[in-house]
Amino acid sequence: MKVGFKHILENQFEVFTLRICRYRYLVIIGVLIVAAFAASGLRNITVDTSNESFLFPDDPVLIRYEEFREQFGRDDVIIIAVKGDDVFTFEFLNRLQNFHQKIADEVPFVASITSLINIRETRGEGDRLIVDDLLTTLPTNQNELENLRRRVLANPLYQNRLISADGEFTSIIVELSRFSGEGGLAVDDALSFFDETDVPTAYNEKLTEEEIHQLVMQMDEMTRQYSIQGFEVIMAGTPAVTDTLKLTLQEDVRKFIILVVAVIMVLLLIAFRVIGAVVLPLGVVLLALVSTIGLMGHLGISAKLPTVILPSFLLAVGVGAAIHLLEIWKQKRASGEQDHQAIASAVRHAGLPILLTSLTTAVGLGSFSLAEVAPIAELGLFSAIGIIIALIYTLLLLPAGLAILPAGKVKQNQPENEDEHDIINKVLVNIASWSVRKAKPICVLSALLLAGSLLVAAQLRFSHDVLSWLPEEWPIRQATEMVDKNMGGSVSLEVIIDTGVENGLHDRDTLIKIDQLSQEIEDDPIGALSVGSTLSIAALLKEIHQALNGNNPEYYRIPENERLIPQEFLLFENSGSDDVEDLVDSRFQIGRLSLRVPWRDTLEYSPFIDIVNDKFKDAFGNSATYEITGMMSLLSRTLEAAIFTTAKSYAIAFGAITIMMILLIGRISSGLISMIPNLAPIAITLAIMQITGIPLNLFTMLVASIAIGLA
Numbered sequence: 001m002k003v004g005f006k007h008i009l010e011n012q013f014e015v016f017t018l019r020i021c022r023y024r025y026l027v028i029i030g031v032l033i034v035a036a037f038a039a040s041g042l043r044n045i046t047v048d049t050s051n052e053s054f055l056f057p058d059d060p061v062l063i064r065y066e067e068f069r070e071q072f073g074r075d076d077v078i079i080i081a082v083k084g085d086d087v088f089t090f091e092f093l094n095r096l097q098n099f100h101q102k103i104a105d106e107v108p109f110v111a112s113i114t115s116l117i118n119i120r121e122t123r124g125e126g127d128r129l130i131v132d133d134l135l136t137t138l139p140t141n142q143n144e145l146e147n148l149r150r151r152v153l154a155n156p157l158y159q160n161r162l163i164s165a166d167g168e169f170t171s172i173i174v175e176l177s178r179f180s181g182e183g184g185l186a187v188d189d190a191l192s193f194f195d196e197t198d199v200p201t202a203y204n205e206k207l208t209e210e211e212i213h214q215l216v217m218q219m220d221e222m223t224r225q226y227s228i229q230g231f232e233v234i235m236a237g238t239p240a241v242t243d244t245l246k247l248t249l250q251e252d253v254r255k256f257i258i259l260v261v262a263v264i265m266v267l268l269l270i271a272f273r274v275i276g277a278v279v280l281p282l283g284v285v286l287l288a289l290v291s292t293i294g295l296m297g298h299l300g301i302s303a304k305l306p307t308v309i310l311p312s313f314l315l316a317v318g319v320g321a322a323i324h325l326l327e328i329w330k331q332k333r334a335s336g337e338q339d340h341q342a343i344a345s346a347v348r349h350a351g352l353p354i355l356l357t358s359l360t361t362a363v364g365l366g367s368f369s370l371a372e373v374a375p376i377a378e379l380g381l382f383s384a385i386g387i388i389i390a391l392i393y394t395l396l397l398l399p400a401g402l403a404i405l406p407a408g409k410v411k412q413n414q415p416e417n418e419d420e421h422d423i424i425n426k427v428l429v430n431i432a433s434w435s436v437r438k439a440k441p442i443c444v445l446s447a448l449l450l451a452g453s454l455l456v457a458a459q460l461r462f463s464h465d466v467l468s469w470l471p472e473e474w475p476i477r478q479a480t481e482m483v484d485k486n487m488g489g490s491v492s493l494e495v496i497i498d499t500g501v502e503n504g505l506h507d508r509d510t511l512i513k514i515d516q517l518s519q520e521i522e523d524d525p526i527g528a529l530s531v532g533s534t535l536s537i538a539a540l541l542k543e544i545h546q547a548l549n550g551n552n553p554e555y556y557r558i559p560e561n562e563r564l565i566p567q568e569f570l571l572f573e574n575s576g577s578d579d580v581e582d583l584v585d586s587r588f589q590i591g592r593l594s595l596r597v598p599w600r601d602t603l604e605y606s607p608f609i610d611i612v613n614d615k616f617k618d619a620f621g622n623s624a625t626y627e628i629t630g631m632m633s634l635l636s637r638t639l640e641a642a643i644f645t646t647a648k649s650y651a652i653a654f655g656a657i658t659i660m661m662i663l664l665i666g667r668i669s670s671g672l673i674s675m676i677p678n679l680a681p682i683a684i685t686l687a688i689m690q691i692t693g694i695p696l697n698l699f700t701m702l703v704a705s706i707a708i709g710l711a
Contacts, residue, residue, distance in 0.1 A: 041297030488532015
C-alpha cells in the first residue's frame with residue numbers, strides 16, 4: 001500500500017473519530033437502537049441438529065429423500081431394544097405388552113409402533129389366508145410359548161428386526177409422524193383417509209425439533225421406568241442420537257460463552273487494571289454477538305451443528321480489535337495526549353490494521369459461504385457478517401465510550417507498565433535480530449518442516465460420525481452400539497425401484513431380481529459393512545405364497561406362475577392389512593427395498609452405496625429405474641459435499657487473501673512471500689492432526705480458513 005494512500009486513510013480515521021467523540025451520545029444511542037432491533041431476532045432462533053439440515057433444500061439428494069418420505073413415511077425410527085434372559089417367558093411377554101401399550105397411549109407424534117406384540121403374521125388355515133397380529137392373545141401355557149418361539153425364530157422377516165439371532169434381544173420400532181399436530185397416532189390415522197394432495201394445511205407441517213425432543217424425552221423416561229433385571233431397556237436410533245447431540249451442544253455453547261467471557265474479563269483486568277477498559281470492549285463484542293445471532297433469527301436461519309462455535313469465535317476474535325485500540329489509547333494517554341485527541345490518535349494508529357485484520361478474517365471465513373454443506377455455508381456467512389459488525393461497533397462504540405469515560409479513571413504514566421512494555425519490546429527485537437542473522441538456516445529448516453508437514457497432512461482423512469462425538473460411556477452411544485451389534489443396525493438405506501408401468505411389480509422377473517439382490521446384499525458383507533436385515537415387496541410375496549401353500553417353508557419363494565402374483569397380493573389386501581402401502585405405491589409401479597446397517601463413520605458408507613448401486617445397475621439395466629436414498633444416503637452426500645467444500649473454500653480463502661496482501665504491500669513478490677508464514681502453521685497443524693488421529697470433520701475443516709484470515 002502506497003504511503004500517500006495510507007496517510008490519507010489514517011487522516012480520515014482521525015477525523016471520523018473526532019466526530020464520533022463530539023456526538024458520542026447520539027452515536028451510542030444510534031448503535032444501541034440498531035443492536036436492539038437486530039437482537040430482537042433472538043426469539044426466533046431454533047436449533048436444528050437433524051441430518052437433513054446439513055444439505056440445502058434444493059440439493060437433489062435431499063429432494064429425493066423428501067419425496068421418499070412423502071410416499072413411504074420416515075425411515076429414521078427410534079429403536080427400543082429389550083434384553084432378557086429369555087424373551088419367550090410369560091413375565092417378559094406380559095411386560096413387553098404393557099410397555100408397547102403405554103407407548104401407544106402416552107407418547108405423542110408417533111405414526112406406528114411395531115413389536116412382537118403386533119408384528120404381522122401371515123398364515124394359511126385350510127383355504128383361507130389369515131393376516132393378524134402375532135400376539136392377539138398372550139400364551140397361557142408352556143406349549144404355546146414353545147410354539148411361539150418356533151414361529152418367531154423361523155420367520156426370516158423377524159430376524160434382526162424384532163428378534164436377535166440368539167433370541168436374547170427383542171425390539172420395539174417407533175416410527176415418528178411426518179407431520180406436526182396434537183394427537184400422535186390419531187393425526188396420521190386421520191390423514192390416511194385423505195389423498196396426499198388433500199391433506200389439510202394445518203397438518204402439512206413437518207414434525208418440529210421441539211416435538212421430536214418431546215417424544216424422545218417421554219420415550220427416555222419410559223425406558224428408565226420399565227427397565228428392570230431381566231427386562232433391560234435401551235433406546236437407540238437417529239432421532240434419539242440427534243436429540244442428545246442437540247441438548248449437549250446447547251449446554252456446551254452456554255459453558256463456552258461463560259468461559260470465554262470470564263477469560264476475556266480476567267485478561268483485560270490484567271492488561272489495563274481499569275474497570276472501564278473491561279466493560280467497554282466486552283460490551284462491544286457482546287453487542288456484536290447478539291446482533292449477529294439475532295440477524296440469523298430475523299432471516300429464519302436455525303443454529304446447526306457447526307454454527308454452535310459462532311458465539312465463542314466472535315467473542316474471541318472480536319475482542320482482539322478492541323484490545324489493540326485500547327492499548328494504543330493507553331499509550332497515547334501515557335504520552336500526554338488528552339481526552340478526545342488521544343482517542344482519535346489511537347484510532348488513527350490502529351484503525352487500518354484493525355480494518356485489514358477484520359477484512360482478511362471475514363474473507364477467510366466468508367469463503368465457506370459458497371459451501372455445499374448448509375451449516376458450513378451459514379457459519380461462513382454469519383461469521384463474516386459478525387466480524388464486520390464487531391469492526392463497526394468497535395470503531396463507533398469504543399471511541400464514544402472512551403469519550404464518556406471520566407479522565408480521572410485512567411491512570412497515566414505508570415512506570416511499571418512502561419517497564420513491562422520495555423521488556424516485551426526487547427524480547428521481540430532480540431528475536432527479530434536473531435532471525436535476520438540466521439536467515440538462511442531458518443529458511444531451510446522452515447522449508448523442510450513445511451514440506452514434511454504437507455506430506456503428512458496430505459494423508460489426513462475426512463470423517464463424519466456424529467455418534468463418535470459423544471463420550472463412549474454415554475447411554476445413547478452404548479445403546480446404539482449394542483443395537484448395531486445384536487440387531488444388525490440402526491441406519492437405513494433405501495432403494496426405490498420404478499418399473500415405469502402400472503402393476504410393474506406384478507412382473508415375476510422384476511420381483512425375482514429384487515429378491516435375489518436382497519439375499520445377496522444381506523448374505524455377503526460389502527466392505528466393512530454387513531447388512532442386518534432387508535425388507536421389500538418380494539419378501540412379502542414370499543410370505544403370502546408360503547401361507548397359501550400350507551405354511552410349508554419350501555414355498556417361501558416367488559410363485560412360479562406369474563398369474564398368481566396379483567391374485568395373492570389381492571388376497572392379502574382383502575385380509576384387512578395395509579402393510580403393502582409401506583412397500584409399494586398404490587399403482588404397484590414403485591417399490592422400495594430397505595436395508596438396515598450399523599452406524600459407522602460415513603466414510604464407510606460411500607463405497608457401500610457405490611457397490612449397491614452397481615449391483616442394481618447390473619441387475620436391472622434399462623428394464624427399470626432406481627434411486628438410492630435414505631438416511632445413509634444423506635450422510636454420504638454430506639461427507640462428499642464437505643470434501644468438495646474444504647478444497648474449494650481453502651483455495652478461495654488463500655487466493656482472496658493473497659490478493660489483499662499484494663494490494664496492501666504493493667508488490668506481488670512480497671505479497672506472495674507474506675503468505676508463507678500464514679500457511680506454515682496451518683500445514684503443521686494439519687500434520688499434527690494426522691499424527692494424533694484427529695480427522696477432518698465439519699468442525700476441524702474450518703481450521704485453515706480461520707487461521708489464514710487471522711494470520
